[in-house]
Amino acid sequence: MDKLLEFGRKALLYVRVLSGYEERRIRNYRLQLERRLQQAQEKKIALRKIPEQAVLAEVRRMVEQMQAVNKKLEETETAIEEYFKPIHKEAEMIMKMQLDGEEARMKEMRTVMQRQALLEKAEAEKAAIAKSAVNNQQIEDSTSTTACQADKATE
Template structure:
């Protein structure tokens, strides 16, 4: 009986092979295996791409954050420049005033020096003429020289007073500007905290 069953099985197998049934069955099985392999490879590729996608998304986030920080820095720099523009203008005005005052004082000092040199020349000429002229004329010349010296000394004193007055005016304007700057600086933090 076993021999008959074996013979029947072999006969069915031969019939299947000859009819092409077994070949189709093997091909379909091979196709199924190939499809499963493709699916597994696609899953594997997708799993490999996941870390790359995560890294790329993190890099994008970091780039966006850096761009936002750069924009904030540019805005704060512009705000600081806008804040200090009036202070720079005031400093320029103060410097111009100080330079003008120094120029005036130097001009006045030059005039005084020129007057002194001219007086010294006059005195030298008078001394020379005094040696030539008699003693009676020297007394008159001495009194004139004394009067001229007094006048020159008074002029020097007046010029020194004017120079001192200009210096005190310049210093007082500097003090006023510094006090104004300090008051502006003291007011700005309070306004910024209230605006926040």
């Protein structure tokens, strides 16, 4: 009986092979195995990409945070500049007033120094004139003394 069953199985296999059923079944099984293999490879690639995608997502998030911080910083700087604008204007006005005052004092000092120099020059000229007058008088006195002595000697 085993032989009969074995013969029946072989006969069914030949019938299936000759009818193409077995070939289609083998082909379907092979395609199914290929699909499973392809899906497994895709899952494997996806699993490898997950850490990379996580890192990229983290980098994107950090870049967005840095951009937000930079924007806040620029807004804060602008607000500070706007807040201190009147103070800067007042400081500029005060500095300008101080510079104008210093310039006026310098001009006044220059005119005072020029007057002082003119006075010293005039005094020096007077002293020179007085000295030359004294010298002239001494010369005249000495000439008149020599003339008197000469007159006395001639007498």
